[in-house]
Amino acid sequence: MASFRGRSIVSIRDMSQDDLIKVVCTTEDVKRGDLTGFLNGKTVATLFFEPSTRTRLSFESAVLKSGGSVFGIANPKASSQSKGESFADSIRTVSGYCDVLVIRHPVEGAARMASELTSIPVINAGDGANQHPTQTFLDLFTIKESFGRLDNLKIGMMGDLKYGRTVHSLANALAMFSNELVFISPPSLQMPGHILKELDDGNIRYRNIADLEEAGTLDLDILYVTRIQKERFGDPLEYKKVAGVYRVTQETIDALGKDIRVMHPLPRVDEIAEEVDTLPNAIYFTQAHNGIPTRQALLGLVTGGLE
Amino acid sequence: MARAYKVYSIENGTVIDHIPTPLALKVIRILGLENEGIMTIGIGFNSEKHPRGKDILKIENRELSHEETNKISLIAPDATINIIKNGEVVEKRLITLPSEVRDILSCPNPNCATNQLGARKHFLLENKDTVTYRCVYCERATVINPDMLASK
Numbered sequence: 001m002a003s004f005r006g007r008s009i010v011s012i013r014d015m016s017q018d019d020l021i022k023v024v025c026t027t028e029d030v031k032r033g034d035l036t037g038f039l040n041g042k043t044v045a046t047l048f049f050e051p052s053t054r055t056r057l058s059f060e061s062a063v064l065k066s067g068g069s070v071f072g073i074a075n076p077k078a079s080s081q082s083k084g085e086s087f088a089d090s091i092r093t094v095s096g097y098c099d100v101l102v103i104r105h106p107v108e109g110a111a112r113m114a115s116e117l118t119s120i121p122v123i124n125a126g127d128g129a130n131q132h133p134t135q136t137f138l139d140l141f142t143i144k145e146s147f148g149r150l151d152n153l154k155i156g157m158m159g160d161l162k163y164g165r166t167v168h169s170l171a172n173a174l175a176m177f178s179n180e181l182v183f184i185s186p187p188s189l190q191m192p193g194h195i196l197k198e199l200d201d202g203n204i205r206y207r208n209i210a211d212l213e214e215a216g217t218l219d220l221d222i223l224y225v226t227r228i229q230k231e232r233f234g235d236p237l238e239y240k241k242v243a244g245v246y247r248v249t250q251e252t253i254d255a256l257g258k259d260i261r262v263m264h265p266l267p268r269v270d271e272i273a274e275e276v277d278t279l280p281n282a283i284y285f286t287q288a289h290n291g292i293p294t295r296q297a298l299l300g301l302v303t304g305g306l307e
Numbered sequence: 308m309a310r311a312y313k314v315y316s317i318e319n320g321t322v323i324d325h326i327p328t329p330l331a332l333k334v335i336r337i338l339g340l341e342n343e344g345i346m347t348i349g350i351g352f353n354s355e356k357h358p359r360g361k362d363i364l365k366i367e368n369r370e371l372s373h374e375e376t377n378k379i380s381l382i383a384p385d386a387t388i389n390i391i392k393n394g395e396v397v398e399k400r401l402i403t404l405p406s407e408v409r410d411i412l413s414c415p416n417p418n419c420a421t422n423q424l425g426a427r428k429h430f431l432l433e434n435k436d437t438v439t440y441r442c443v444y445c446e447r448a449t450v451i452n453p454d455m456l457a458s459k
Contacts (some may be wrong), residue, residue, distance in 0.1 A: 086424075086425070087424045087425075088424070088425065105420070107418055107423040107424055108416060108417075108418050108419050108420065108444065108445035108446070109419050109420030109421065109426060109443070109444025109445075110420050110424060110443070111448070112426075112443060112444050113420045113424055113426040113444060116426075127420075128418050128445070129418070130445055130446055131446065131447060141349075170338050194448050224333045261332065268406060
């Protein structure tokens with residue numbers, strides 16, 4: 001396993017199975033409260049070139065809880081880029097002000113490019129439709145926390161599997177362990193061929209189904225739900241029909257079995273009924289809260305505050 | 308009467324044969340040899356391998372390196388290379404796909420950092436059999452086609 005000190009976290013593709021385990025185990029230690037103050041004296045810049053309240057606030061909270069200080073831009077209109085400064089110049093300049101750069105940018109590959117422009121670690125907080133690795137790490141941690149393991153699980157992923165970067169990265173990460181994946185989506189939003197090809201190459205067991213009812217017979221451990229976006233459909237009626245079919249209710253939980261765990265990267269619209277929130281099966285708010293110890297662990301590892 | 312020759316032979320340099328028609332000019336572009344020295348191009352010769360014909364490119368006084376000729380395999384994997392010295396073929400060379408490619412291919416993803424932020428074009432070989440490369444920045448895998456050649 002390569003050391004994390006000084007390393008940028010750009011893509012799950014850069015990670016080995018050992019790397020994933022290291023981050024998940026460090027997150028466990030952080031969440032237990034065993035590790036504190038490991039960002040003392042460190043400064044983190046959060047550069048959000050597109051708005052994202054949830055991810056930005058959780059990074060900022062993670063820095064403050066670990067004893068570090070944080071500054072940044074939350075609004076691209078407030079940055080020098082609005083005056084015409086190039087992205088490269090912004091990165092070169094700000095990297096002299098801090099120990100870690102956290103970047104979200106609407107352009108795919110922006111975080112990779114930033115990591116090549118500076119010697120300090122860059123953490124990708126989302127680059128367009130490409131990667132959002134800290135989301136994948138917190139998903140993995142939540143799975144490990146719930147099941148005590150990351151392998152031998154049967155995981156259903158449901159909703160917009162075509163455009164959802166969260167499910168692409170998670171599928172890649174889960175493929176590094178011995179898991180079985182079930183993709184539940186309307187035909188127009190199926191998992192892309194290139195992801196399926198990667199699963200084939202890795203001899204990962206998976207199947208595509210169109211019907212949530214069929215999932216009831218499969219004995220799933222986890223149902224990972226994603227939002228189906230209205231704008232993907234030309235016909236509003238078609239959207240309504242599809243959205244209704246892929247909605248999780250109390251009845252769905254009963255059909256899937258009492259041990260099923262329901263995850264969601266949030267924000268949710270109406271793909272999970274509120275009645276599900278109070279069931280022990282719903283772990284999506286815990287999942288969102290796990291973003292804090294996960295990001296603490298990553299910041300600690302890349303700064304060398306944690307080994 | 309049969310012509311004595313269709314393309315002039317050269318004394319010294321590199322001959323690239325079996326380029327599928329009409330890709331000879333694109334091979335020149337991939338090699339970055341536009342406006343550099345003397346070249347002879349033959350287009351549309353009969354070929355058993357290529358039903359639409361083959362092109363031949365002769366580059367005078369320039370011995371291309373393996374690194375250079377391997378780039379040709381991105382668009383013409385069956386091309387053959389002959390290195391000529393003093394009118395004799397001194398090396399027959401096969402080409403293989405390069406493990407990485409910088410600058411010469413444009414990423415087809417319009418929202419890629421190479422197209423939006425000025426990142427240097429950079430692809431890594433993903434699958435030899437399908438000639439698939441993955442963009443280092445946006446991470447999309449693409450089957451290479453001649454239209455992806457970047458303009459200089």
